[in-house]
Amino acid sequence: MAIASQQSRESTAPWQTHTVFNQVPPLEGRDVFASNRPLVEATSREGAGWVSERASALGRLIGGAPQQEWGRLANENKPILRTFDRYGHRIDEVEFHPAWHQLMRMGVEHELHSLPWTSDEPAAHAARAALYMTAMQAEAGFACPITMTFAVVPALRAQPELAAEWEPLVTATSYDPRLVPAGEKGSAIAGMAMTEKQGGSDVRANTTVAHPLAGGGAGAEYELIGHKWFCSAPMSDLFLVLAQTDEGLSCFLLPRILPDGSRNAFHIQRLKDKLGNHSNASSEIELHGAWARMVGEPGRGVPTIIEMVGHTRLDCVIGAAAGMRAGLVGALHHTAHRSAFGKHLIDQPLMRNVLGDLCVESEATTALAMRLARAYDEAHADAAAGADSSDAQLFKRLATAVGKYWSCKRAPNHAFECLECLGGAGYVEESGMPRIYREAPLASIWEGSGNVMSLDVLRALTRAPRALEVFFAEVELAAGADRRLDQRVVELKHQFDDPATLETRARRVVEGMALCLQGSLLVRHGDPAVADAFCASRLAGDGGLEYGTLPAGADFEAILARSQPEL
Numbered sequence: 001m002a003i004a005s006q007q008s009r010e011s012t013a014p015w016q017t018h019t020v021f022n023q024v025p026p027l028e029g030r031d032v033f034a035s036n037r038p039l040v041e042a043t044s045r046e047g048a049g050w051v052s053e054r055a056s057a058l059g060r061l062i063g064g065a066p067q068q069e070w071g072r073l074a075n076e077n078k079p080i081l082r083t084f085d086r087y088g089h090r091i092d093e094v095e096f097h098p099a100w101h102q103l104m105r106m107g108v109e110h111e112l113h114s115l116p117w118t119s120d121e122p123a124a125h126a127a128r129a130a131l132y133m134t135a136m137q138a139e140a141g142f143a144c145p146i147t148m149t150f151a152v153v154p155a156l157r158a159q160p161e162l163a164a165e166w167e168p169l170v171t172a173t174s175y176d177p178r179l180v181p182a183g184e185k186g187s188a189i190a191g192m193a194m195t196e197k198q199g200g201s202d203v204r205a206n207t208t209v210a211h212p213l214a215g216g217g218a219g220a221e222y223e224l225i226g227h228k229w230f231c232s233a234p235m236s237d238l239f240l241v242l243a244q245t246d247e248g249l250s251c252f253l254l255p256r257i258l259p260d261g262s263r264n265a266f267h268i269q270r271l272k273d274k275l276g277n278h279s280n281a282s283s284e285i286e287l288h289g290a291w292a293r294m295v296g297e298p299g300r301g302v303p304t305i306i307e308m309v310g311h312t313r314l315d316c317v318i319g320a321a322a323g324m325r326a327g328l329v330g331a332l333h334h335t336a337h338r339s340a341f342g343k344h345l346i347d348q349p350l351m352r353n354v355l356g357d358l359c360v361e362s363e364a365t366t367a368l369a370m371r372l373a374r375a376y377d378e379a380h381a382d383a384a385a386g387a388d389s390s391d392a393q394l395f396k397r398l399a400t401a402v403g404k405y406w407s408c409k410r411a412p413n414h415a416f417e418c419l420e421c422l423g424g425a426g427y428v429e430e431s432g433m434p435r436i437y438r439e440a441p442l443a444s445i446w447e448g449s450g451n452v453m454s455l456d457v458l459r460a461l462t463r464a465p466r467a468l469e470v471f472f473a474e475v476e477l478a479a480g481a482d483r484r485l486d487q488r489v490v491e492l493k494h495q496f497d498d499p500a501t502l503e504t505r506a507r508r509v510v511e512g513m514a515l516c517l518q519g520s521l522l523v524r525h526g527d528p529a530v531a532d533a534f535c536a537s538r539l540a541g542d543g544g545l546e547y548g549t550l551p552a553g554a555d556f557e558a559i560l561a562r563s564q565p566e567l
């Protein structure tokens with residue numbers, strides 16, 4: 001009786017000023033993979049349908065604690081640098097919240113870092129892309145070490161004895177964050193350190209020097225002295241590092257723990273205070289005579305490490321698609337439940353245009369990322385068969401740069417528009433949207449900023465002019481299916497007529513390449529309503545500079561239905 005009357009007093013108490021209504025229910029218990037129809041379709045299309053069940057299991061996991069809690073906790077509790085122990089010994093360790101380790105463990109156990117290197121299944125890169133795109137919707141920060149661990153393998157293979165020692169460790173499916181010898185724990189996480197204070201894009205300006213300890217050369221031991229201005233995931237077990245030798249810039253494998261079990265002279269100066277990506281640690285380091293072994297030939301550091309860089313760029317594209325999907329899901333869910341001016345927001349004509357445009361972009365980026373992943377499958381198969389400039393290899397090289405430039409450029413504004421669909425609530429941390437927004441610009445800067453990627457497209461074409469033919473052959477698989485695409489392809493070809501101004505026009509040219517490739521993919525394989533809206537707005541100019549400017553005749557019903565976050 002006493003409790004009942006207490007409750008009734010609470011409900012009529014003067015501080016009960018209002019009833020909460022017109023708020024959005026939590027989006028829980030979802031299969032993040034199966035409910036992502038464009039991704040499910042692309043996964044099958046690119047030859048990796050066999051991974052669907054596995055991706056669904058991961059999708060159900062991601063839709064639970066990783067998305068709701070781990071990502072938030074890992075970001076709210078930023079990593080802390082412990083330079084010394086309490087007795088004054090240098091330890092250079094970074095302390096993370098347990099949620100970070102849960103994310104890392106989940107990533108490693110689901111083989112996001114290793115699948116293409118260990119699986120005998122076809123289209124393993126495409127399969128991994130589907131898993132990665134699903135997982136990164138929970139949180140993007142842990143993508144950094146997962147990606148670098150994935151990407152280190154092809155570079156390590158330049159030095160077979162080092163690959164024999166380290167590949168089993170970096171592809172292991174157990175995660176152990178302790179800073180102990182990797183052989184002892186049976187697994188390893190990898191990082192990379194190229195950028196220095198005086199230059200990141202222009203790594204040939206590196207001043208870190210490497211002195212041979214006994215003769216030198218490929219695979220030999222060196223001592224490194226210098227600094228690195230950005231070194232993410234500094235708690236990793238090994239790093240690929242660039243340093244100058246007498247023969248020029250060379251690539252080195254630098255372990256944090258030395259073969260005798262002691263710590264390498266890898267000193268973390270401080271952690272970066274970043275715009276976003278808060279869960280992940282990015283550091284400045286100094287190498288005070290750090291022990292390392294050369295990977296690849298002396299003076300061939302850039303061609304050696306570029307194998308790693310290329311694979312990280314692939315992940316930038318997949319990550320951009322993941323970020324867009326995560327933001328879009330938040331926007332679609334919110335607008336489906338929130339009403340204003342007498343209707344659910346999702347039913348307001350102008351909001352349908354905004355959401356539709358965001359769906360189109362998300363689908364186009366997903367299609368591009370998955371096609372690119374297949375290019376990696378095909379290129380690796382050709383390399384295994386002894387080819388070194390097959391069509392697939394040329395396409396992969398060019399489309400990676402094109403895709404990284406464009407998808408990463410489109411991501412920040414996409415995140416912002418998704419955020420705005422939630423109104424004020426989207427600006428508040430607990431919606432999760434600010435985290436997606438802050439993360440969005442990073443992939444565009446990392447591993448080749450916008451201009452550098454555009455120039456990389458031109459470089460790829462200078463090195464292998466046939467790549468352009470291969471690229472257009474892929475785009476023209478859709479020839480005749482949509483006149484707007486056909487017309488845009490003709491215009492794009494003319495963009496190459498005046499080589500003298502190509503560098504100045506590089507962004508515009510690369511944008512055109514990305515749009516034609518995305519258009520071709522959507523016209524061939526996508527939903528007709530999505531392809532039509534894409535061609536009208538992105539290829540034929542019937543759209544504006546902001547999202548929400550699709551032509552009024554677009555089939556919004558069909559476009560929105562495909563991207564609904566719930567099955």
Ligand SMILES: Cc1cc2nc3c(=O)[nH]c(=O)nc-3n(C[C@H](O)[C@H](O)[C@H](O)COP(=O)(O)OP(=O)(O)OC[C@H]3O[C@@H](n4cnc5c(N)ncnc54)[C@H](O)[C@@H]3O)c2cc1C
Binds near residue numbers: 274446447
């Ligand atoms: C969060 C974070 C984590 C990172 N982690 C790592 C890491 O783990 N390891 C690592 O090695 N690096 C890392 N980086 C560094 C990153 O790769 C570099 O910042 C990036 O490559 C750009 O180099 P920079 O900062 O020296 O800029 P700069 O090279 O000075 O470039 C500045 C601007 O000039 C443009 N530019 C450069 N050259 C040209 C040109 N020829 N024509 C026109 N424009 C040009 C660039 O596109 C860029 O916009 C990280 C960066 C961030 C933000």
